[in-house]
Amino acid sequence: MNIVVLVKQVPDSGSERNLAGDNTVERQSANNVINEMDEYAIEAALKIQEAHGGEVTILTMGPERATESIRKALSMGPDKAVHVLDDALHGSCAVATSKVLAAALGTLNPDLIIAGAESTDGRVQVMPHMIAERLGVAALTGARKLTVDGGTLTIERQTEEGYEVVTAATPAVVSVWDTINEPRYPSFKGIMAAKKKPVQTLALADLGVEAGEVGFAGATSEVVEHAKRPARAGGQKVADDGNGGVALVEYLSSEKFV
Amino acid sequence: MAEVLVLVEATRDFTVKKVTLELLTLARTLGSPSAVVFGASGAAAALADKLGEYGAEKIYAGEGDEIDGHLVAPKATTLAALVKRVQPAAVLLPSTQEGKEIAGRLAVKLDNGLLTDVVELTADGVATQPAFAGQVVVKSKVTRGIPIATVRPNSLTPTPAAASPQVEALEISLGAADTLAKVVDRVIEQKGSRPELTEASVVVSGGRGVGSGDNFKLVEELADLLGGAVGASRAAVDSGFYPHQFQVGQTGKTVSPQLYIALGISGAIQHRAGMQTSKTIVAVNKDAEAPIFELADYGVVGDLFKVVPQAAEEIRKRK
16 A cells, blocks of 8 residues: 655644744744654554555655654654655645645555644644545544555544544545554664655646745735733642632632632 | 624534534624534424524525535535535634534635634634644734634633524535545444533643542542533543543643633643633642643642542532
């Protein structure tokens, strides 16, 4: 099975993050890492490859420095990577991003596309369905379990009321949450091997997408302004003197919660 | 006044979710609200009274097995056809997994901008969105097409405004690609009487400090006394204390209740990402230096196994 995993480089969600002066995600000063949920997507792909054979390809759209995350992804075990890299992409909205990724996927002809359910920067959660919409393939999203039986994919996805079992034939897009598996750590051998794995770079011209369709020029929405949220002022802090529970209820009562 | 389409979210036994009432309330500030119901046959009729109570002037119904037996693609296709026909001023959807998925497909179909995780939307289309775990507040707008916005639950207080909507059945005309993802089973898991986590006005969460799954009874007890939902930090979920669907944080649910009580939660960024837009935050933690106290409006430094039972007892006394 020919599997492509979508990987996004994001600023580390455990650190201070902000938007830059041009209202895009500040990446220059940030500690940039693989989007955490994508590691679960890579693990899911590797497990299928181990059981059924085939090839695993990483697909990333991002600036030059996203190469670090591509190598990190490859060190887990995938065979090769494709990096969509073009200055005109800076400032792209989700709608335009899906157009570019769909075009890149068109050149790779995958049976299965696996993505993290959301990125920790935008948390927009729409890319798998946007890509499926453009490619005219099924989207099985939000999987906590994925099984492959020949050309049939089956997922379980959590809902508010329980869970659903959803099935589709390949080709399809699957997105996964962090409940699906435990991603492996790259081995030393994997890290060394990743340095030699092929990474193909594609520009917009290679994908037949015009510069005006993407980036700020082609964006369907714009950020008007952004500001740091004023830090919450810490309030009262009391040490429990044996009456902490009563004091807590006093406070809740004063705020009309009790 | 132009129509504003509101995607209705309801339980499978046809109870309208609170977020839908919030969306109808918001829609009334933007135009004339029209509710769009997708689901099993009979869904719209079952929901009509409640939707009318909150101001739905019209109800569009997309019902039947083709809609209900697949993931979101048939809904998006049917909604896109409706948008093209009625030319609404905006489309509002809940910022839930399904709401976002439909919105994403709709944006691609219409080549239209998309705003997600919106907490405010003005009549001139400017949306307010918390970003990066609530550290940043972003204002943005759609520059191509109409505002298609997914709105977070608990972003505003729903208010009734009676209307008497007629139900109009939508024609379902799907392409081959719309019915590829088939729902083959739906398992409804036993659910208690607690409100849903993202919609609850009170959330009581437990963290690593709760110590075990058994001890979560304390968290549940306090939640039940306050009529709230139960949440858990990632540390508590990873330790197996509580199921994943109750996880609050960066890789779990984002909640914004009137009152959030954090028990034995240190307040790592991972957790803050999911709760720091709560109106009032209360924390109990034995570590006086825990970062959760930087957010808390009221904090008790102490042993939660002493403080929480005492608080529960005190609430019972006052009832």
